[in-house]
Amino acid sequence: MKKIAVIGSINMDMTATADRIPQKGETISATSIAYVPGGKGANQAVAAARLGGDVTMFGCVGTDPFGKELIANLKNNGICTDYIDELPGQSSGLAMIVVAENDNVITVIPGANQYVTKEYVDRYKEEILQADIVLMQNEIPAETIRYAAEMLHKAGKTVIYNPAPAQTADSDLVAYSTYLTPNEHEARIVLADPDSPLEALMKQYDGKLIITLGSKGAAAAKDGQIVRIPARKARVVDTTGAGDTMNGAFAYALSVDMAFEEALHFANAAAALSIEKAGAQTGMPSREAVQAKLAE
Ligand code: RIB
Numbered sequence: 001m002k003k004i005a006v007i008g009s010i011n012m013d014m015t016a017t018a019d020r021i022p023q024k025g026e027t028i029s030a031t032s033i034a035y036v037p038g039g040k041g042a043n044q045a046v047a048a049a050r051l052g053g054d055v056t057m058f059g060c061v062g063t064d065p066f067g068k069e070l071i072a073n074l075k076n077n078g079i080c081t082d083y084i085d086e087l088p089g090q091s092s093g094l095a096m097i098v099v100a101e102n103d104n105v106i107t108v109i110p111g112a113n114q115y116v117t118k119e120y121v122d123r124y125k126e127e128i129l130q131a132d133i134v135l136m137q138n139e140i141p142a143e144t145i146r147y148a149a150e151m152l153h154k155a156g157k158t159v160i161y162n163p164a165p166a167q168t169a170d171s172d173l174v175a176y177s178t179y180l181t182p183n184e185h186e187a188r189i190v191l192a193d194p195d196s197p198l199e200a201l202m203k204q205y206d207g208k209l210i211i212t213l214g215s216k217g218a219a220a221a222k223d224g225q226i227v228r229i230p231a232r233k234a235r236v237v238d239t240t241g242a243g244d245t246m247n248g249a250f251a252y253a254l255s256v257d258m259a260f261e262e263a264l265h266f267a268n269a270a271a272a273l274s275i276e277k278a279g280a281q282t283g284m285p286s287r288e289a290v291q292a293k294l295a296e
Contacts, residue, residue: 005131008041009139011093036279040137047248056080062090116140149176163190232272241280
């Protein structure tokens, strides 16, 4: 099995469940509140590890009580946390989430995630290069992502870049990425192309660009043909972390040598299962659960 590394964010999610998403300037009452581990990086690491992947997390937390809890959560999921820095005087990343109407709104306070710098990557270069497959997202500084992607590309590693939340990227970063996994909105921003039909974009980045389409599943091009992966039926409880599950599961699938299309089907089924429970990580499935879903 190939080794997976995630260089990314580690957050505590403060998740309020409400009957609807509040309007601008409005105050509404939530029906419940929960503090659960999240962060796009940590979520993707947990998704891959729960499926049985060999995962190491690279990132930073603060020395607040959340930091210890977030590291313990990763360890409990079987993830190597040896290279996570605990930064004195910094707060751990925090996400304020409202879940309602089968959707969510999220505000992230980056805290210690801002300190996943180029220097951090240099400090753990040897350990990062132990991995075969590396996942990154946009909740750490942009210059770190570009720097690490260049290093990893030159070392012949598989780089999965999930450009979420949406952020522009230079064409080099796109070139250094083996796979790009945006949603439609993020795709247009990361590729700086507001107009081209999605199919044309996918064909331009054949075998690289995987577009997640929410309740419509995912799509990509392979060998000039569009591959559509329809969403699987799910009882929606909380969609937070569905994209992260897709990314982590795709990395896992590659780590056990699944072919491109099979890996997409596997990741898509994992994402469907993940939205049936509250919290980003709670519903992330085991390999057996995904296989059962695929057999349905
Ligand atoms: O993708 C979902 C994640 O985005 C949440 O867990 C939250 O921490 C934000 O980073």
